[in-house]
Amino acid sequence: MIELLTDDEQHALLELMACLARADGRLHDIERELLADYAELFNVQLGDVICDCEADSLETLAAQFQRPESRIIVLQELLRLAHLDGIFKKDEKALILKVAGLMGVPPEFLKKIDDWVLAGIEWTLDGERLLDQASTVLMDPSE
DSSP, X not given: OGGGSOHHHHHHHHHHHHHHXXXXXXXXXXXXXXXHHHHHHTTOOGGGXXXXXXXXXXXXXXXXXOSHHHHHHHHHHHHHHHHTTSOOOHHHXXXXXXXXXXXXXXXXXXXXXXXXXXXXXXXXXXXXXXXXXXXXXSXXXXX
């Protein structure tokens, strides 16, 4: 869905993701890898991403997302990043709540987006478990 974002929105999303990745005071390897993947996808140098997470900067970044669809996409991506390590930390939740509030997204709608993200993560994990089981469950057709 990120392909629906404009270039400016993609850059703002990357900056928000960088803020979120550092919200707990530590940038984990998996977060660094994901940020690098997004930077490459968006054709942006990761070093060019400004990580100014002050309230004024968050307000400026959130204001870049005027379309309802882009707001949902951004929140979905932020929630996915926050859940990536399996622990949704208090600092991460606070930043996402702040951004959602700045975008005018009510908490109950943010919860629906979070449920969607968690269902997607569970769907992916279920698929990985099925692939792991395939060699013991499926017979080789040549036998």
